[in-house]
Amino acid sequence: MELNEKQNKEKIISWISFILVIFVLGGMFWYVYQEQNNTIAGFQENAQRLQQENEAVNKTLDEMTKNLDKTNTGFQNNVEQLQQENEMVNKTLGTANKTLNELKKTLAKTNDELAVVKFVCSGFTECKQQMGKMLQERLLKRNGIDTFTEEGGGTGLNFYKYFLVPQKWDGSADPVSNEMLAFIKAECPAKIYNQQGFLVSKSRYRISKTKIAEIIMDNSDDGSSEILCAWTVDETTKQFQKID
Structure with missing residues (x-):
């Protein structure tokens, strides 16, 4: 009792x-x-x-x-x-x-x-997670994307091993195409893919009928609110465009 x-x-x-x-x-x-x-x-x-x-x-x-x-x-x-x-x-x-x-x-x-x-939020996991969502929404709006719907994503993702074996991916996450890996290597910070064990999370937002926005965040510190890289994908042409 x-x-x-x-x-x-x-x-x-x-x-x-x-x-x-x-x-x-x-x-x-x-x-x-x-x-x-x-x-x-x-x-x-x-x-x-x-x-x-x-x-x-x-x-x-x-x-x-x-x-x-x-x-x-x-x-x-x-x-x-x-x-x-x-x-x-x-x-x-x-x-x-x-x-x-x-x-x-x-x-x-x-x-x-x-x-x-x-700075004040840095010691609280729940607070950092909420801050991460706010930063993602601000990033989209800052780039003129005012209408969007979250469609999911994945956490604890390790791009290091997917560059070694691109076709393998956790069942809980989406497949990683060779085109995406090539874009990440060309446009995103190297630590996303060249540090073994470095974990990130990926959030996906629907911004139009044929376009989605994806945002990569640091997931190495249990809910970090640091945005590492973001882009839009045209599902028709499979073209990637980085957003800052």
Whole structure:
């Protein structure tokens, strides 16, 4: 009975966590869309404030050290405490600077308002999966594809072995034609097909009666939201066209 109660509690906690993540995602998306520049400014302001606090602690530490010879040895405990606080401030400052640098790199790489949401979302599998869907839809709309219907795809796909034996494919996924493999090798990042064990997922969208769009995403980190390559296929002519 206690085990069931514990399992029920864990399930409730998991659902609550998932719901909270969704709310956080929605809130952060709206916030970033409106005030992306303010987010960076906020990080810089916090880093500057921590730097000022660090300088103030260092100044106090220096003054206490100078007065130590004129007072009794009891002040040594205070100096040690200030040193510990100084180390904590330095550590916090280092973490803040590291976070700011990572955020700047993310913003520079993606150059869109979803960058901060992706950064916050990076630790949650469900959140990354939802982010992946959002990025796919944004990619299609950015390329003038406003009407589309998802038709499936596959996950955990290993193109490395399909380049070695093109006709073999998992039963849960679609066949890979030689034309597709040739297109991927010509247009997509090499890591998709030249790294043994590198897994990707493929999503397919119907965009017209004779055309489909396919999107390859990084599947090596359990729900990564990084788009690696995307294209459209004319089912009549079998022609591929890359979309960015």
